[in-house]
Amino acid sequence: MDMDARKKAQQRVDRVASFRSELAELERQGVLNLTPEQQSHLDAHYDGLLSGFQQQFGVDVTDSGKQVSWGMRVASLLGGAALIAALVLFLHRIWGNLPATVQVAILTGAPLALLAGAEAAFARQADRYYVGLLALAAGVAFVMELNALGSVLNLADSPHVLLGWGLFALLVAYAYGLRLLLGAGLVLLCAYTAALILSFQGYYWAGFMQRTQLLIPGALLLYCIPWLTRGQGSDDFEFVYRACGAGTGLSALLLLSTSGDLCCGGLRPGAVEATYQIVGLLFSAAVVFHGVRLSRKGLVNLGVAAFIVFLFVRLHAWWWQWMPKYLFFLLIGLTAIGLLLVFRRIRTRLLEGAVV
């Protein structure tokens, strides 16, 4: 079963429900009245369509069906978490009585078994949510496996685990079309490149959060991948690439802006920080405008959040030390209101554009 086809079917069902509801409202207001013949023709068409979708994809065609589905999802999430907790605690209880070979076999088998479970759920045409849940559990099990294996075998930690986790997440994400795993995989691979560079420089690989400039090339590459593979990937995945690229890059800039950096040796530390904050503000604004152009709400929200954080950090650097605190927060509040007015104006323009 194609995951995208199921998603599109659910979206179509939702659109049909909205259309029927709006049509009923128009009829009630006397704006539009279909003839009985048209009405029955329309009903027959939609009933056939919805019934076909329900049989083929198991989509929810009513509100109550949707609510029950959500209830089932929440119950399965809680149940799954409880079952995994039970299994982990049970393993803790017997772990010391198991020979090393059995320990390694259990650790290796756990992610593989969960992956097989995801595939079985997929083959049985289960809801995408359950497939995603099992795939996510497989990813978590793989993370736990390498941690526990390192502990049991007394291995020194290595940056290559990030590569393993990232590749696993990416492969499973592409197999089932899962955005969360794709995002996790991309961030892990971005972190891997930074850790590897740091390791080649002779530093401890896990210290890459102290050298966040090493994350920026990877983040830029992630943001540019949808341009490089124009038209090849799905819209959802392109968004994940951009969101991960923007999120990682802006976070790296934010950390640099608070700690100074080595790449601008000629500048005073304060000047270095201010430079990064202003670059961060500009990049955040660019992400907002790019998000607006792509009609991607998530990208716009990410850019706006980053813009506000960078602005706050800069204002804090300028004013916090010498200004009375009440005045500082007053100015922050007024700045937020000013930003609100700017965004309102942008929104109005966008709405006008949409209406024209």
Next chain:
Amino acid sequence: MRRVLLAAAAGVVLVASGWGLVQVWRNRSEPRGGRIELTERELGLEVIAAESTATVLRLNWNVLRAGDKEYGPAAWLDPTKLSELGFDCGVPLSKPSARSHYTSMPSRPVFLAMEYEGDAWRKAGATKKVKSRLWAVDAARDPDRLRQQYPDRQHYIICRGLVRLGFRDREAGDGTSPPAPRLEGWIQSIYPDEVFVPLPYGRVLRELRRTGSAGPDTSQVSEPRFAVRVCWGANYEPWVEGVRVLSTTGAGVK
């Protein structure tokens, strides 16, 4: 296509586990880091979880600290030694950018020479409250150089460690400025700093844990209850080779 992706994902899991096993095999092919018997003073029983039967020992070690304090930088990790270990100590300490230069430096992985019941313990250990007789006495980027310097494998082990650089322009206690900023070297950790105890040795230590223990903090252990033979192999990673239970009187072996 989906099956190919899933097979590749399963392959990643298998390769990762296989890689771990190959590293263990390589590590245990030669006890290059040394073979030594440590007691409960140096290897504290770690509690993982209340119901866990897994047995893990945490390595407790000491280092001669600057100013003879209980907590502080290593006395022998001076700027010359830090430069030898690969830290860029070339920026003058009086420069405005010195602080950001030195504080943004991550730790560096090094090899540490750990001395057991040696001069460092005799000189400093007698005056300290801490009981561990394992002392970090030197560090280098090349483990072979350390081994040449400390050839006695019964008393010196070579293991992996992390060293970080500190930039001190304020005193830790009162926050006052010292006459001039200075660089300090800290041993952040040795790694792995925990040793998993496999069967059958794990059962022996579990019994001791059940019958009451000082817990992972062995600083107060006066009479150790067990001794563990630990090897550091070709990758300078440890493993347990044997466990002895010591009698409570301190004499004999059970």
